[in-house]
Amino acid sequence: SQTIHQWPATLVQPVGSPLSLECTVEGTSNPNLYWYRQAAGRGLQLLFYSVGIGQISSEVPQNLSASRPQDRQFILSSKKLLLSDSGFYLCAWRGTGEHYGYTFGSGTRLTVV
Amino acid sequence: SQKIEQNSEALNIQEGKTATLTCNYTNYSPAYLQWYRQDPGRGPVFLLLIRENEKEKRKERLKVTFDTTLKQSLFHITASQPADSATYLCASRGGGSYIPTFGRGTSLIVHP
Numbered sequence: 090s091q092t093i094h095q096w097p098a099t100l101v102q103p104v105g106s107p108l109s110l111e112c113t114v115e116g117t118s119n120p121n122l123y124w125y126r127q128a129a130g131r132g133l134q135l136l137f138y139s140v141g142i143g144q145i146s147s148e149v150p151q152n153l154s155a156s157r158p159q160d161r162q163f164i165l166s167s168k169k170l171l172l173s174d175s176g177f178y179l180c181a182w183r184g185t186g187e188h189y190g191y192t193f194g195s196g197t198r199l200t201v202v
Numbered sequence: 203s204q205k206i207e208q209n210s211e212a213l214n215i216q217e218g219k220t221a222t223l224t225c226n227y228t229n230y231s232p233a234y235l236q237w238y239r240q241d242p243g244r245g246p247v248f249l250l251l252i253r254e255n256e257k258e259k260r261k262e263r264l265k266v267t268f269d270t271t272l273k274q275s276l277f278h279i280t281a282s283q284p285a286d287s288a289t290y291l292c293a294s295r296g297g298g299s300y301i302p303t304f305g306r307g308t309s310l311i312v313h314p
Contacts, residue, residue: 095245132206132306133246133291148301179245190236190248191293191302198243 091116095180095194102201108153108167110197112180115161120182122163123191124155127177139163175201204229206292206305214311215282223277223308225292232294235275237266240289240307249290250277282312 092115102108114120124136135148137155145155152171156164163180180194205228215221225235234253238246252259252268252275259266265278279286289307 130306133304135301138301177243181245190251191238191246192248193245196243196245 091182091184091192093180093182093192093194095197097197098195099198100200102170102199104172104201105169108165108170108174108199110165110178110180110199112163112165112194113161114163114182117161117182117184119160122157123181123183124163124165125179125181125193127179127196129176133179137165170201172201175199204232204294204303206294206303208290208292208305208308210306210308212309212311214313217283217312217314219282221279221282221286221310221312223290223292223310225275225277225305227273227275227294231270231273234295235266235268236293236295236302237264237275237277238291238293240291246291279310282310284312284314286310287312 095112121140123138125133126136127133137145137147139145139157142157142160152174153167176199178197178199181191183191207226209224231254234251236251237249239249240246250259250261250264250266252266256268263280267276287310289309291307292305293302295302
Protein backbone atom coordinates (compact mmCIF):
# COMPACT_ATOMS: atom_id res chain seq x y z
CA SER A 90 0.00 0.00 0.00
CA GLN A 91 1.04 3.57 -0.52
CA THR A 92 2.25 5.59 2.43
CA ILE A 93 3.64 9.07 2.86
CA HIS A 94 6.14 10.06 5.52
CA GLN A 95 6.78 13.60 6.63
CA TRP A 96 9.11 14.89 9.31
CA PRO A 97 9.66 16.45 11.72
CA ALA A 98 6.25 16.72 13.36
CA THR A 99 7.04 19.98 15.12
CA LEU A 100 9.78 22.52 14.70
CA VAL A 101 10.64 25.77 16.43
CA GLN A 102 13.17 27.86 14.56
CA PRO A 103 14.54 31.37 15.07
CA VAL A 104 14.05 34.06 12.47
CA GLY A 105 16.82 33.97 9.89
CA SER A 106 17.62 30.29 10.34
CA PRO A 107 17.43 27.77 7.48
CA LEU A 108 14.69 25.19 7.02
CA SER A 109 14.51 21.74 5.53
CA LEU A 110 11.37 19.61 5.62
CA GLU A 111 11.40 16.21 4.02
CA CYS A 112 8.64 14.09 2.54
CA THR A 113 8.95 10.59 1.15
CA VAL A 114 6.40 8.35 -0.49
CA GLU A 115 6.38 4.55 -0.53
CA GLY A 116 4.49 2.07 -2.63
CA THR A 117 4.17 4.14 -5.78
CA SER A 118 6.34 5.44 -8.57
CA ASN A 119 6.44 8.77 -10.37
CA PRO A 120 3.86 10.37 -8.07
CA ASN A 121 2.69 13.95 -8.36
CA LEU A 122 3.83 15.57 -5.12
CA TYR A 123 2.63 18.74 -3.42
CA TRP A 124 3.60 21.04 -0.56
CA TYR A 125 0.78 22.92 1.16
CA ARG A 126 0.75 25.39 4.04
CA GLN A 127 -2.20 25.86 6.36
CA ALA A 128 -2.26 28.93 8.57
CA ALA A 129 -4.47 28.92 11.65
CA GLY A 130 -8.12 29.17 10.64
CA ARG A 131 -7.19 29.35 6.98
CA GLY A 132 -7.48 27.04 4.05
CA LEU A 133 -4.78 25.00 2.40
CA GLN A 134 -2.43 27.13 0.35
CA LEU A 135 -0.54 25.32 -2.39
CA LEU A 136 3.15 26.21 -2.32
CA PHE A 137 4.83 23.86 -4.78
CA TYR A 138 4.03 20.83 -6.86
CA SER A 139 6.18 18.40 -8.80
CA VAL A 140 5.30 15.96 -11.56
CA GLY A 141 8.76 14.37 -11.69
CA ILE A 142 12.40 14.46 -10.62
CA GLY A 143 13.80 17.96 -10.86
CA GLN A 144 10.47 19.40 -12.00
CA ILE A 145 9.14 22.01 -9.59
CA SER A 146 6.31 24.47 -10.10
CA SER A 147 5.78 27.32 -7.68
CA GLU A 148 2.32 28.66 -7.03
CA VAL A 149 3.16 31.52 -4.70
CA PRO A 150 6.37 33.60 -4.83
CA GLN A 151 7.87 33.57 -1.37
CA ASN A 152 10.75 32.83 0.91
CA LEU A 153 10.60 29.10 0.29
CA SER A 154 11.93 26.69 -2.32
CA ALA A 155 11.37 23.05 -3.12
CA SER A 156 13.41 20.28 -4.65
CA ARG A 157 12.79 16.75 -5.84
CA PRO A 158 16.11 14.94 -5.88
CA GLN A 159 14.57 11.48 -6.16
CA ASP A 160 11.32 10.10 -7.55
CA ARG A 161 9.70 9.64 -4.15
CA GLN A 162 11.36 12.45 -2.22
CA PHE A 163 10.17 16.03 -1.97
CA ILE A 164 11.98 18.66 0.11
CA LEU A 165 10.83 22.10 1.24
CA SER A 166 13.58 24.56 2.13
CA SER A 167 14.32 28.08 3.14
CA LYS A 168 17.64 29.87 3.51
CA LYS A 169 16.33 32.40 6.02
CA LEU A 170 13.02 31.95 7.82
CA LEU A 171 10.63 34.83 8.43
CA LEU A 172 8.01 35.08 11.15
CA SER A 173 5.36 34.81 8.43
CA ASP A 174 6.65 31.35 7.50
CA SER A 175 5.04 29.91 10.62
CA GLY A 176 2.27 27.45 9.87
CA PHE A 177 1.29 23.85 9.36
CA TYR A 178 3.10 22.34 6.37
CA LEU A 179 1.65 19.36 4.58
CA CYS A 180 3.07 17.13 1.90
CA ALA A 181 0.67 15.28 -0.36
CA TRP A 182 0.60 13.01 -3.36
CA ARG A 183 -2.13 12.45 -5.85
CA GLY A 184 -3.37 8.93 -6.29
CA THR A 185 -4.27 7.44 -9.62
CA GLY A 186 -7.26 5.35 -10.46
CA GLU A 187 -10.88 5.55 -9.56
CA HIS A 188 -10.96 7.95 -6.65
CA TYR A 189 -8.19 10.46 -7.52
CA GLY A 190 -7.94 11.39 -3.85
CA TYR A 191 -4.97 13.18 -2.39
CA THR A 192 -3.04 11.50 0.39
CA PHE A 193 -1.55 13.86 2.93
CA GLY A 194 1.31 13.41 5.32
CA SER A 195 0.89 13.98 9.02
CA GLY A 196 2.20 17.53 8.73
CA THR A 197 4.91 19.67 10.32
CA ARG A 198 3.98 22.43 12.74
CA LEU A 199 6.58 25.16 12.19
CA THR A 200 6.86 28.04 14.60
CA VAL A 201 9.32 30.78 13.74
CA VAL A 202 10.32 32.82 16.80
CA SER B 203 -9.80 31.42 -10.78
CA GLN B 204 -11.94 28.87 -9.04
CA LYS B 205 -13.05 29.58 -5.49
CA ILE B 206 -14.44 27.06 -3.05
CA GLU B 207 -16.66 28.45 -0.33
CA GLN B 208 -17.59 26.63 2.84
CA ASN B 209 -19.46 27.88 5.86
CA SER B 210 -16.94 29.22 8.33
CA GLU B 211 -19.30 28.84 11.25
CA ALA B 212 -19.12 25.57 13.14
CA LEU B 213 -22.04 23.20 12.80
CA ASN B 214 -23.30 21.88 16.13
CA ILE B 215 -25.67 18.91 16.11
CA GLN B 216 -26.89 16.22 18.46
CA GLU B 217 -25.70 12.67 18.21
CA GLY B 218 -27.90 10.56 15.94
CA LYS B 219 -28.96 13.45 13.73
CA THR B 220 -27.88 14.00 10.14
CA ALA B 221 -25.17 16.57 9.58
CA THR B 222 -25.25 18.48 6.31
CA LEU B 223 -22.29 20.55 5.16
CA THR B 224 -22.28 22.83 2.14
CA CYS B 225 -19.63 23.53 -0.49
CA ASN B 226 -20.19 26.18 -3.14
CA TYR B 227 -17.95 26.86 -6.10
CA THR B 228 -17.64 29.84 -8.39
CA ASN B 229 -16.73 30.04 -12.03
CA TYR B 230 -16.41 26.84 -14.03
CA SER B 231 -17.98 23.53 -13.13
CA PRO B 232 -15.22 21.31 -11.76
CA ALA B 233 -14.55 17.88 -13.19
CA TYR B 234 -15.10 16.53 -9.70
CA LEU B 235 -15.39 17.52 -6.09
CA GLN B 236 -13.67 15.83 -3.17
CA TRP B 237 -14.41 15.80 0.52
CA TYR B 238 -11.80 15.38 3.24
CA ARG B 239 -11.83 15.09 7.00
CA GLN B 240 -9.20 16.87 9.06
CA ASP B 241 -8.64 16.37 12.76
CA PRO B 242 -6.71 18.97 14.81
CA GLY B 243 -2.98 18.81 14.16
CA ARG B 244 -3.35 16.15 11.48
CA GLY B 245 -3.34 16.10 7.70
CA PRO B 246 -6.63 15.85 5.79
CA VAL B 247 -7.93 12.38 5.02
CA PHE B 248 -9.73 11.73 1.75
CA LEU B 249 -13.34 10.59 2.14
CA LEU B 250 -15.28 10.77 -1.11
CA LEU B 251 -15.11 11.99 -4.68
CA ILE B 252 -18.08 12.85 -6.85
CA ARG B 253 -17.81 13.52 -10.56
CA GLU B 254 -19.56 16.22 -12.53
CA ASN B 255 -21.92 13.75 -14.18
CA GLU B 256 -22.87 12.07 -10.90
CA LYS B 257 -25.77 13.33 -8.84
CA GLU B 258 -25.03 11.38 -5.68
CA LYS B 259 -22.35 9.17 -4.14
CA ARG B 260 -22.60 7.11 -0.96
CA LYS B 261 -20.12 5.43 1.34
CA GLU B 262 -21.41 3.88 4.54
CA ARG B 263 -22.97 6.75 6.55
CA LEU B 264 -21.68 9.38 4.13
CA LYS B 265 -23.51 10.84 1.18
CA VAL B 266 -22.34 13.52 -1.25
CA THR B 267 -24.42 15.30 -3.87
CA PHE B 268 -23.35 17.49 -6.77
CA ASP B 269 -25.70 20.09 -8.23
CA THR B 270 -24.15 21.86 -11.22
CA THR B 271 -27.13 24.21 -11.51
CA LEU B 272 -26.69 25.50 -7.97
CA LYS B 273 -22.89 25.14 -8.19
CA GLN B 274 -23.02 23.28 -4.94
CA SER B 275 -22.10 20.04 -3.24
CA LEU B 276 -23.72 18.80 -0.06
CA PHE B 277 -22.02 16.41 2.33
CA HIS B 278 -24.24 14.40 4.65
CA ILE B 279 -23.33 12.26 7.64
CA THR B 280 -26.28 10.21 8.82
CA ALA B 281 -26.63 8.89 12.38
CA SER B 282 -23.82 11.22 13.43
CA GLN B 283 -21.54 10.29 16.32
CA PRO B 284 -19.24 12.38 18.54
CA ALA B 285 -16.33 10.66 16.74
CA ASP B 286 -17.46 12.43 13.56
CA SER B 287 -16.47 15.76 15.10
CA ALA B 288 -13.77 17.25 12.87
CA THR B 289 -13.25 19.83 10.15
CA TYR B 290 -14.47 18.81 6.72
CA LEU B 291 -12.82 20.22 3.62
CA CYS B 292 -14.18 20.44 0.12
CA ALA B 293 -11.84 20.52 -2.88
CA SER B 294 -12.34 20.76 -6.60
CA ARG B 295 -10.26 20.03 -9.63
CA GLY B 296 -11.09 20.90 -13.17
CA GLY B 297 -10.55 23.24 -16.04
CA GLY B 298 -7.64 21.15 -17.29
CA SER B 299 -5.63 21.77 -14.15
CA TYR B 300 -3.92 19.17 -11.99
CA ILE B 301 -4.12 21.54 -9.06
CA PRO B 302 -7.03 21.19 -6.63
CA THR B 303 -8.57 24.18 -4.93
CA PHE B 304 -9.49 23.65 -1.29
CA GLY B 305 -12.10 25.39 0.77
CA ARG B 306 -11.32 26.54 4.30
CA GLY B 307 -13.41 23.81 5.79
CA THR B 308 -16.36 23.65 8.14
CA SER B 309 -16.03 22.44 11.70
CA LEU B 310 -18.57 19.84 12.76
CA ILE B 311 -19.25 19.25 16.44
CA VAL B 312 -21.46 16.33 17.38
CA HIS B 313 -22.75 16.51 20.94
CA PRO B 314 -23.51 13.31 22.87
